[in-house]
Amino acid sequence: MSIPKPTHRWLIAILLLSVLLRVGVALLMGDHVVELPGTQDQISYHALAIRLLTGHGYSFDAGWYPFTPANTPTAHWSFAYSTYLAGVYGVFGVHPLMARLIQAVLVGAATCLLVYSLSRRVFGERAGLVAAGIAAVYTYFVYYSAALMTESFFMVAALAGLEMAYRLVEKPSLGRAALLGLCLGLAALLRQAILPFVPVLFAWLLWTNVRTFQRSSARTLASLLIAGTVLIACIAPFTIRNYRVYGRFLLLNSNAGYAFYSSNNPALGSFWRSENSVAPIPADLQGRNEAEMDSALMRRGIGFILADPGRYALLTLSRTKEYFKFWPSSDSSLVSNLQRPLSFGLLLPLTLYGLYLARPQLRRWALPLLFFAVTAATYLLSWPTARYRVPTDACLMPLAALALIDLYARLLAGRHAQANRQSL
Template identity: 45%
Template sequence: INGFGFSFAEMHWPITRPDEPTAHWSFLYTLYLAAVYWVCGVTPLAARLLQAVIAGVLHPWLAYRLGRRIFGPVAGLWAAIITAGYLYFIYYAGALMTETFYIIGILWCLDLALSIGQSETGGSPRHWIMLGLALGITLLLRQVFMLFTPFLFGWLLWQIKPHGARGWRRIVQNVAVCGLVVACLILPWTVRNYLAFGKFVPLNTNSGYAFFWGNHPIYGTSFPGVLPDDGPTYQELIPGELWTLNEAELDSALLQRGIGFVRADPQRYVLLSLSRLREYFKFWPSADSGLFSNIARVGSFGLLLPLLLWGMALCIWRIFWRPMDRSINRSGLLLITLFAAVYTGVHLLTWTLVRYRLPVDTIFVLFAAYALASYAPSSYALASGLRRNGDLAP
């Protein structure tokens, strides 16, 4: 707001020096905060309230759309209801972090992909432009989503199944349009980073830090989530000879060090990655967490887990034991399962915290909603109401 760009007035996490450029944080979310502060003054409460209102409307609505596309309208309603009451989502809706907008962006991308994939024509140029916009915005919030985009486009190609030269030409043109929109959103920040650091950095300078810290030998074969207070800090783990590098150079150097850890002891890396399952899927209270964190953990994922497993079991049963049952959109189910698997794998191989699982929780909600839609007595009342409104075929 005061013209200092993307920098800090004092030493800041991770080791960004005062008045030096940074690309560690989401550019888009920073601009959101700056815009709110410019209009309302530096009032974090205003940013929290606006974000909570946006999330309160868009998050359940998108959950409904995905649930309806894959499992039907009753499951869509249950997905919206669960999303609206999920304690983790409620907490992060007002937290000044990228999580909430990022989750909304992911759901938007998946919803548009399903819309394109289910279209007989493979989607109009408008749909592909919207997908490019959704992808660009989501990447500007968290660049880690870039690792899923090849799988997303692979699914689209498999789903559309272009035939002949004309079909392939059409899909290539649409993908090019989508990519052009993404490039228009990303390239300005790539140019900015080159001017700031003298180095090619597509978006953010945080992947190297995460891989280095997440796979440091200090953990052995057991990942604790967060370093204990009685041990070295994250900054102290960074070799002293690297502290003179700028942020982009340091990010690259740390990534190489992290890869070196893996090469030096691949077996330890495998065991360490497997140990992250415990932290990633934690649903029980912990002595290291505060009261509210424990309540949120047990009251959200702890309650969701039985319904999630039930919904997954139903999907497996209907796909393999009732192959003629078409109540499930199987290609859509493949897409959301692919996202959950890829995103989980990325964090098991790098760095894991419970909040990094939240985008996958939005997918888990859909399975839980399917379980409720299939057997919960109240689902019959919902189905009857939808039939009366013409939203559900008899």
């Protein structure tokens, strides 16, 4: 990525600020793993990493949420993140702080660089710097960059995939196609929720290359084939592992079925309440392995919808409010009540104004917006929570940057006008 010289100093300052803020939060979270607001999963990843390190594979030494018996193989959690954590523990000892610090530095720098590059590509140099600055201080990003969970690495992998897709359009090559597949593969190994977006991304690439740039459809299809092959190569070892362990097909993780079943169970009615969203496993499914459980629970979740589609529609509307929540609430922690208005509460109005300003350029910004829409729909149809929105918030920051630039220009113009009136 070629960066103009006048920009270097500002971008370096933004990167330093981003890293320092995340390192500070990592130090506050410390060298122990406890349940903090929105970070319950880090307890599971910490436990899995220790089991991997001691030669027990992907398993727990006790019965584990939501349906894993003690000392049995699990596919419920991210294979890639568990392996990362085990690798850090293997080198530095079981010190969560070291994993937090490494993650904070890598994610703090990579997030700002990718947001800068994506923003500059469509909206120009100034928008790139402002968007990177927003990403540096965005409280959700800072908080989750230090948590031992998949969100921050997934965000970087997804943003890198979007960046590589743009580069593949600008200058098609098999190498860039392979890198796109690698980014998507790493994202899938961190959080399989990226997979519904993959066919949309490939359709965008095909449309953009063939219809916009009049390029050969055969060459474009070859690039997509390379990207798809690399993506499959990333996932295949774990699909094979799952088949050997469970004796049936399970593409990657065993969490989709339970999430869909639990988040649509009739006990919720038509109003989403997170405290009632953890449904017990049906008695007749107890004792089945995770692959069987995943498919059986998915079927039952679909059955809930078919039995009462009206309730499902109302429930999904209720989940929308939870997913895009930006105001404090009495049932949330102090940390959550501060984060919401100081992050998404500020980002949302700026994004809406930026969408209005960017109307002539929205076609060029379609890919990040598609990622936002598909990912949001995936979670709204199943399990909504603010932390699942974190990776897609990065796609809104260029629009927020446009809004800030415009508001600042209007403010300066107003001051100049006032000064001119006073001088008369």
